[in-house]
Amino acid sequence: MPPNTGLRTIGRQYVAFCLVGLSGLLVDTMVLAILTRGLALGIMPAKLVSSEVALLNNFLWHEGITFSASCGSNPGIWMRLGRFHMVCMAGVVLGNLGVQAIHARLGLSPELSNVMAVLATSMWNFCGSAMWAWRQPCGSRRAPTSDGSHAAS
Numbered sequence: 497m498p499p500n501t502g503l504r505t506i507g508r509q510y511v512a513f514c515l516v517g518l519s520g521l522l523v524d525t526m527v528l529a530i531l532t533r534g535l536a537l538g539i540m541p542a543k544l545v546s547s548e549v550a551l552l553n554n555f556l557w558h559e560g561i562t563f564s565a566s567c568g569s570n571p572g573i574w575m576r577l578g579r580f581h582m583v584c585m586a587g588v589v590l591g592n593l594g595v596q597a598i599h600a601r602l603g604l605s606p607e608l609s610n611v612m613a614v615l616a617t618s619m620w621n622f623c624g625s626a627m628w629a630w631r632q633p634c635g636s637r638r639a640p641t642s643d644g645s646h647a648a649s
Contacts, residue, residue, distance in 0.1 A: 506626070509562055513622045516557040521614050524550035525607050532606050539606050543595055546610075547588045555580050563630040576629055583624030587617035 524546045531542035555577055594613030598604055604612075 512562040520550040520554040523553045551584050579629035587621045590617050
């Protein structure tokens with residue numbers, strides 16, 4: 497393997513992760529706007545709902561694009577979804593606190609407060625996703641066999 501190949505792969509994954517994140521940010525912000533402005537729901541419950549909708553959107557895109565090469569050698573989709581939720585839930589908590597603080601202290605709109613909070617939590621989500629959600633637990637790595645399938649090592 498040439499030097500820096502791993503760094504290039506991580507770089508490509510991070511770019512894909514950020515692009516997927518932008519789609520999630522748009523979904524999150526649109527759902528938040530619909531719930532707060534259209535349905536007059538409070539910002540906290542609206543943000544919790546919009547975060548979950550965006551999280552599911554992002555998971556599906558990450559499965560198909562960002563971490564697609566990792567999917568075949570990892571536990572099933574439900575395990576990855578569970579792990580992704582755990583990683584992102586910490587980001588959601590931080591994001592919700594950030595939205596509240598930015599909105600209350602700076603007086604910015606819920607949407608702009610949301611954008612700022614999401615940007616602040618994106619690195620946490622990438623690292624947790626790349627290092628755990630789409631990776632196997634220690635000791636259960638599978639090596640590729642000659643036919644392309646994966647055998648326990």
